[in-house]
Amino acid sequence: xxPMLQREVVDKHGWxxxxxxxxxxxxxxxxxxVIAVNTATFVGYRQKGALGGLVATLGVITPSxxxxxxxxxxxxxxxxxxxxxxxxxxxxxxxxxxSLMAVIKLYKSGVKGAAGNALMAxxxxxxxxxxxxxxxxxxxxxxxxxxxxxxxxRRKAA
Amino acid sequence: xxxxxxxLEFFKTGLFSVGGGxxxxxxxxxxxxxxxxxxxxxxxxxxxxxxxxxxxxxxxMATFTGVTVSGVLGGVIATLALVxxxxxxxxIIAKALQHFRENRFVQSSLSMLRxxxxxLIAAAVISVFTASLISxxxxxxxxxxxxxxxxxxxxxxxxxxxxLKWKKLHPVVLVAIGAVAGIxxxx
Numbered sequence: 001x002x003p004m005l006q007r008e009v010v011d012k013h014g015w016x017x018x019x020x021x022x023x024x025x026x027x028x029x030x031x032x033x034v035i036a037v038n039t040a041t042f043v044g045y046r047q048k049g050a051l052g053g054l055v056a057t058l059g060v061i062t063p064s065x066x067x068x069x070x071x072x073x074x075x076x077x078x079x080x081x082x083x084x085x086x087x088x089x090x091x092x093x094x095x096x097x098x099s100l101m102a103v104i105k106l107y108k109s110g111v112k113g114a115a116g117n118a119l120m121a122x123x124x125x126x127x128x129x130x131x132x133x134x135x136x137x138x139x140x141x142x143x144x145x146x147x148x149x150x151x152x153x154r155r156k157a158a
Numbered sequence: 159x160x161x162x163x164x165x166l167e168f169f170k171t172g173l174f175s176v177g178g179g180x181x182x183x184x185x186x187x188x189x190x191x192x193x194x195x196x197x198x199x200x201x202x203x204x205x206x207x208x209x210x211x212x213x214x215x216x217x218x219m220a221t222f223t224g225v226t227v228s229g230v231l232g233g234v235i236a237t238l239a240l241v242x243x244x245x246x247x248x249x250i251i252a253k254a255l256q257h258f259r260e261n262r263f264v265q266s267s268l269s270m271l272r273x274x275x276x277x278l279i280a281a282a283v284i285s286v287f288t289a290s291l292i293s294x295x296x297x298x299x300x301x302x303x304x305x306x307x308x309x310x311x312x313x314x315x316x317x318x319x320x321x322l323k324w325k326k327l328h329p330v331v332l333v334a335i336g337a338v339a340g341i342x343x344x345x
Contacts, residue, residue: 032172032243033243034241053248064211090313092289092290093314093339095336100283102283103180128284142267142270146267150263
């Protein structure tokens with residue numbers, strides 16, 4: 001998604017600079033939601049304010065909404081077809097491979113040090129064995145981050 | 159009523175899933191546990207459709223779930239609900255974007271959030287496995303013989319080897335091979 005965005009908004013239209021896109025992308029990663037959508041919202045906002053942000057956001061989700069709606073309706077019509085049932089049983093195995101690899105990639109880039117591993121293990125165990133809500137775990141992580149930084153700041157001050 | 163729940167759930171998903179990509183997955187599994195709108199197998203199927211079509215996975219998942227649960231309108235509404243929180247947040251912080259990113263509290267929160275989010279996604283991937291390879295019922299009943307089928311294990315091994323050999327392969331190719339294996343082996 002990022003290379004395409006660069007081609008369109010930097011090279012073709014010159015709406016923002018290359019650094020702007022990278023900045024937007026970095027900020028898109030640290031605000032909640034879908035990164036590609038966040039990046040589009042930023043670019044739109046920079047160009048034309050809130051309305052620009054709204055239009056860019058709607059623009060980036062429209063193709064997905066149309067394509068996926070068609071596929072979902074189509075699949076529903078064929079859901080009981082035995083070929084489709086068997087095909088999807090095989091497809092789910094391909095998805096298992098893809099998601100396993102995606103998690104390994106995420107692990108390599110996002111989990112560092114003993115503390116990182118411990119946090120990851122804790123959220124994994126709480127989710128799998130105690131069905132703790134993901135919302136609670138995300139909130140706990142944010143609060144923990146704020147508290148740790150606050151304590152650090154106070155120590156420095158003292 | 160379902161529409162209101164869809165809005166609430168996807169708004170929540172948009173607000174709390176940080177890091178993009180599979181970050182929405184834990185929330186989808188929670189929805190499936192909570193409301194029974196769809197099964198774990200449906201989520202794995204949705205994931206396959208999302209991996210094989212363009213566009214961000216989070217958005218695709220929202221549309222697919224919405225359409226499955228309450229038709230075309232549901233798809234549009236679920237998707238809008240998903241992007242609303244981040245849209246509002248960006249508008250609010252837009253003026254101070256640089257400061258936001260460099261803020262030490264944001265940085266510190268993100269460094270806690272990243273490993274937690276990997277743990278949550280790993281937990282969701284367990285659910286993908288129980289929807290594709292491992293039978294949860296057999297596992298809990300202790301029927302070791304029927305936990306998985308040889309065909310499924312063999313397909314997994316072959317697909318894994320293909321992925322590792324050709325890392326640049328588009329996911330849709332793997333999905334297509336999986337579909338053929340499913341039909342041929344009657345999985």
